[in-house]
Amino acid sequence: MPAPSLDWLRTHPEVRTIRAAACDLNGVPRGKRVPSRYAEKVVTEGTRFPMSALNLDIWGEDIDDSPLVFETGDRDGVLRPTDRGFVPMPWLEAPSALLPIWMYHEDGRPFDGDPRHALASVAQRYRARGLTPVVAVELEFFLIDDSTRTLQVPVSPRSGKRRKAAEILSIRALDAFDQFFTELYEACEAMDIPADTAISEAGLGQFEINLVHTDNVLRAADDAWLFKWLVKGLARRHGFAASFMAKPYEDYSGSGMHAHFSVLDAAGQNIFDDGGARGTAALHHAIAGCLRAMHDSTLIFAPHLNSYDRLVPEAHAPSGISWAYENRTVAIRVPAGAPAARRIEHRVAGGDVNPYLALAAMLGAALTGIEDEIAPPEPVTGNAYALDLPRIPTEWGDAIDAFEKSDLMKRIFPDMLIRNMVLTKRQEKLYMGELTQPEQTEIYLDTV
Incomplete structure (x- = not known):
């Protein structure tokens, strides 16, 4: 999938931070806050966080007996932007942008625990x-x-x-x-x-x-x-x-x-x-x-x-x-x-x-x-x-x-x-x- 364009950010210089976020099993956004000056790295290389982060309970806690946590070393997935690209976040006081992302394995395979990949399948x-x-x-x-x-x-x-x-x-x-x-x-x-x-x-x-x-x-x-x-x-x-x-x-x-x-x-x-x-x-x-x-x-x-x-x-x-x-x-x-x-x-x-x-x-x-x-x-x-x-x-x-x-x-x-x-x-x-x-x-x- 081609990386989304950075043009939106260039035409919105007031946006100083982005949120790179994926959807967990409960529909809760999980991700990172990133200064907009580093957005290009997220777009071109993706970002990383544990695969277990898409499988948290409603309180945001690890699942006690999940094999995604200690059994596999709580390893990272690679999260890449979806084709949605950047969207504004009008409910926040400071101008901000959201970059929707979804999770892959290191070798490029879709992560089967990602709800968006389930729908894509x-x-x-x-x-x-x-x-x-x-x-x-x-x-x-x-x-x-x-x-x-x-x-x-x-x-x-x-x-x-x-x-x-x-x-x-x-x-x-x-x-x-x-x-x-x-x-x-x-x-x-x-x-x-x-x-x-x-x-x-x-x-x-x-x-x-x-x-x-x-x-x-x-x-x-x-x-x-x-x-x-x-x-x-x-x-x-x-x-x-x-x-x-x-x-x-x-x-x-x-x-x-x-x-x-x-x-x-x-x-x-x-x-x-x-x-x-x-x-x-x-x-x-x-x-x-x-x-x-x-x-x-x-x-x-x-x-x-x-x-x-x-x-x-x-x-x-x-x-x-x-x-x-x-x-x-x-x-x-x-x-x-x-x-x-x-x-x-x-x-x-x-x-x-x-x-x-x-x-x-x-x-x-x-x-x-x-x-x-x-x-x-x-x-x-x-x-x-x-x-x-x-x-x-x-x-x-x-x-x-x-x-x-x-x-x-x-x-x-x-x-x-x-x-x-x-x-x-x-x-x-x-x-x-x-x-x-x-x-x-x-x-x-x-x-x-």
């Missing part, structure tokens, strides 16, 4: 079949006043009031934080994140912003990862928190990361489009693949203890494994609309996911269905919560076990990543069990 499998996924994500998040132990909606800078109610599709709720959203869109423009529609959602102080679809799945995940980082950082500049935590409020809906995807053939035609509402056999194979893998991949879509508070019936998140046309009570929805835009909406993932792993799991599962030409069950109608359906795991430990033992997951993720994920989540489960609910919330609020 899935994308390569599509390319080998002459196929290209087209992906868009919807990201839900909460604006929260966390200045006391009781979480609540921030005071509106416009009215000076605290609106203690959920307001679905409320323009007033958006306008209450007009300056924040104005700056957020300006920052997305500066960072080249394709932010589209914003709406208020069903949770307390909850909002959703859609990112425009792209045929570059790595770019889609990059955008989601950077967007989460931006929203959280910008909110702090405004004196409150923004959180993608799955379920900060017991009595309100949680936050998801819904993903829409179709698949193009070599001629640029949507292989899900049959000219009508039903869709093609390829669409049904992809749906069947997603459903077949859903139980075993739940750990990717619900990676934290708090994630399972969201996946309950009648809380605007799926709890059963099913699909339907134009129905938001199911796990896999086929939206209505023009046949040329026929696509799958995968509705299981929480806002707290690692976007690279989530898209790898979704697209990888769909591809296994296409490869195996399996058929899905009949689509459901009506309220899926009221039906007797196979269930998504409701316990963190069950999801960890299912992910570890799954043969399907081995078709999607490398063995090293599966092992690292399982070790990480077992360690987190152990230590989360020692914390009170407020202590658990405090760690998840900012990190995920």
